[in-house]
Amino acid sequence: MLVEDNAELVDDVTAFFREEGYVMETAFTLQEAREKVGVYSYDLVILDLGLPDGDGLELLEDMQRDQPQVAVLILTARDALDVKVQGLEQGADDYITKPFHKAELNARVHSILRRKVAGGRQKLTFNEIALDLNEKKVTVYDQELSLTRKEYDLLLFLIYNKDRLLTKESIAEHLWGDHIDQADNFDFIYNHIKNLRRKIGQAGGHNYIRSMYGMGYKFVTE
Amino acid sequence: MKMRKRKFSLLTKVLFYYLLFTLVSFVISAIILQREANEHMHNILEKRFAHREHRIEHILEHEKNLDKFRHSSYANIKRVASVPPRFEPTYTDTVMVNEYTQRENVYRKKTTYMTVDGRHYKVVMTKEADELYRFKDDVYHIVLPVFLLLAMALLVANYVFSGYLLEPFRRILKQMASYKIGRAASLKHIKTSTQEFDRLKQLYERMQQRIESDYFQLKEYTENMSHELQTPLSIIQNKTEALISHNNLTSEQATQIKAIYEETQQLSRLGRALNLLTQIENQEFQNIQTVTTAPVIEDHLQKIHEMVEMKELTVEKELDPEHALTIDPGLLDILLRNLFKNALRYATRGSTIRIETGRGRMVFSNPGAQPNFESEQIFDRFSRGRGQKTLGLGLAIAKKICQVSGLDISYAYEEGRHVFRIEEKGPDSDL
Structure with missing residues (x-):
């Protein structure tokens, strides 16, 4: 409610x-x-x-x-x-x-x-990507990715909001909280997105993350 | 350089003018008295001379012999051919030795002409005027000491009474000096029977009330504004986000929406920053404790390392593990955030941010361009660096935090670096 x-x-x-x-x-x-x-x-x-x-x-x-x-x-x-x-x-x-x-x-x-x-539902899966929410671990085709804490949080945020545009601001606020207004711009988010894409891609995963009009990113499911 | 005029207390001034006025009136009355005395003296002498003249006339009428007057101090009479035209009697005062007492006395000499039975005479009469002269001198002898005595008495009274009379005034002043906005104090406990002080008291209380009410209204306004803005901003933000989510936007539309979105974010930040300033001002952060700064700074550095890397900055830190501040941890957090934000924003790409703590101070510095304003203005609201798209409130917030936490924040541009120093205030540096 x-x-x-x-x-x-x-x-x-x-x-x-x-x-x-x-x-x-x-x-x-x-x-x-x-x-x-x-x-x-x-x-x-x-x-x-x-x-x-x-x-x-x-x-x-x-x-x-x-x-x-x-x-x-x-x-x-x-x-x-x-x-x-x-x-x-x-x-x-x-x-x-x-x-x-x-x-x-x-x-x-x-x-x-x-x-x-949900009494602590521990797994979140999307196609080939599986997140262990307790261990904060991600596997793609059962192959574990070595993600940084930020990359993990970013992926979870994207998957929670799949098929929606996540503006750079909202991503930055989610990951850095109040510290975000210390940033001149949010270009550094791109680095995290890039790394995340690369790591998922290396494990054979699909590239679900799209850039949208330079404003943000979307985790596209179709 | 302007000469600073010396200030005197009101009572001293009043006394000075009073004495000046008294002196003038004393001098004037002395002059009047002296004149009166002169005239009086003259009248008395004139009466006596007239009496003598009358007798001389009588003698000259009957005796016609002037020998009687030879060698007499009574009068010296000489027969003359004519009386000079339009002659008025002349008077001269001279000091002569009295024949009987052998003492020097003042005598008045009257020279006049008489005409008896067609014969003309020059008559010179002398009369002792010593007593009368003494009376005249007495005027000065009395007036001067009385004035000096009065002056002395007034000086003493000034010294004694200034404490007593001005006591309520001093207390009112003290109360005024210690006034802090939002903490109106009544002056009821200051009792005074002096009309002016009572009026001052009333006026001050009324003025205080007016300031308070203005202040609270303004405060409420700011609070409401920044608070009530947030809900509509939430909606605008969500709607723009929804708009952008559409896949079939032209790039021009996307750019426009992006601009709306960014401005909304800016507005929302502005509202929050102003709100924060008001809250700090209202001393809503009262969880004051001793906080060791080193771990907090390390934590902040951890959280901003991406932003540091983005600008290819290096952080040089020299943290004293003992350094601590007595402050609300929430405020310290905001303070550090704003200082780091400032350093990140204005540091030249690839340069070094330096943080030092220890010996009761915390110093942040970063290289950057020479500021184009006075160094104190840097803490003003909405003062921002050239071409920066920022709120310009960060350092105002930092300053406010320092103010309410008993810290001193100062800014200087030294050797190409912007340096912010935060120090614990000494106990007596409150004024």
Whole structure:
């Protein structure tokens, strides 16, 4: 379920996740969210903190008491460290600050659900590529690739968001976090993409990674 | 060079002008008194001379013998042919020895002409005026000491009262000096019966309230702006990403969308940076602890090594494992990030970034072009290097962090390098 008061954003995110094959419910207010949480059972609640009728942290508190099994991802425009820390301390599984890349949100949702709901599904396979999410190892045609941590994260991010454009910005933010605004440009991402392509190619894998208009990359499945 | 004018306390000034005014009025009154005394003296003497003249006239009428007056101090009379035309009596004061007391006295001599029965006489009369002269001198003898006494008394009073009278004023000043925005303090506890100070108190309190309310409004505005901007920006960002995802874009369309996308990112960064500045200003980061800098710096270097490699930079570090700062770790993180960002951005390709810690300071330096502004301006908001597409807020944030964390940050351009020094502030360098 997505709890967010901006209709446009709700539409966007809902459409995105429905496309991904999730069942999405929405709530625009804290009150509505409370009612829905009380009636239905969700795997994950994406919770905006600044709601018109109250602070999302209140709902988080209630849910921690009544339904601690539900994963919570906090969505906030507040950049303050203490809000993040407070949310995580109160049992949220992760947070993401606005404005966010949907790809990033998607990757986080994937990883939370994998950890919390799928009981730790350990493997992710796509055609000849297989990722061991626990060991953080990648095999192509059962041949293990020696990837750096960044290359592994990049590949996982691409596969989580397959067939979507990942802008350089979103990739950079995913891999380097807050440090990314230290960069003049994101050309160094190209090096990682190049290495990743080369390593997959050497193991006989297909080149799935496409460059898109110089803006980013896409993991193309067809 | 402008000469600095010496400043005096209000009471001293008041005293000075008061004394000046008193002196002038004393002098004027002394002059008036002296004139009065002169006239009075003259009148008395004139009366006595008139009496004498009357008697002389009487004698001249009846006796016609001038021998009677010879060798007399009473009057000296001489027969003259005529009276000079339009003659006025003349007076001269002379010092002569008194016949009886043998003491020097002041005498007044009156010279006049008389006409009795058609005969003309020149009459010279002298009269002791000593007592009257003494009276005249007394005016000065009294006025001067009184003035000096008054001046002395005022000086003493100034010394004694300045402490007492100006005490509330001093306390108000102290309160004003210690005022920090966002921390209005009431002056209620400063009691004063002085009208002006009471007014000052009220005005200051009102001014303080106005500043506070303006400040909070502005702050709220900035907060709301940067906060409320984020949701629409999220939407724009997502929509542009969705647009780009279409495979059948012309390259021109792609370029335009890319531009929209990049500007959105820039806006969003701006909002976040401004928000961060406000938060730091509001002292929302209070998790203050002693943080050893070396591991934190190493961690940062680890995270930016791709960016360092991109510009073919080398990092030269000299980290003192003991060096520590008392700071919120979140703020230290942001501070380091901004300093590294700056160094990365402005370092010449292929050059060396140097980081040194130890002896209570942390120094970042990188080679680069001579800045085209004053070195202090580098910390101003929205000041940025030539042709750089940046927010220009990084160093403003760094400075703000240093301010709230009791650190001193300074910038200098030395031997072709941009050098930033961060030092712990001394305990007394607050003002």
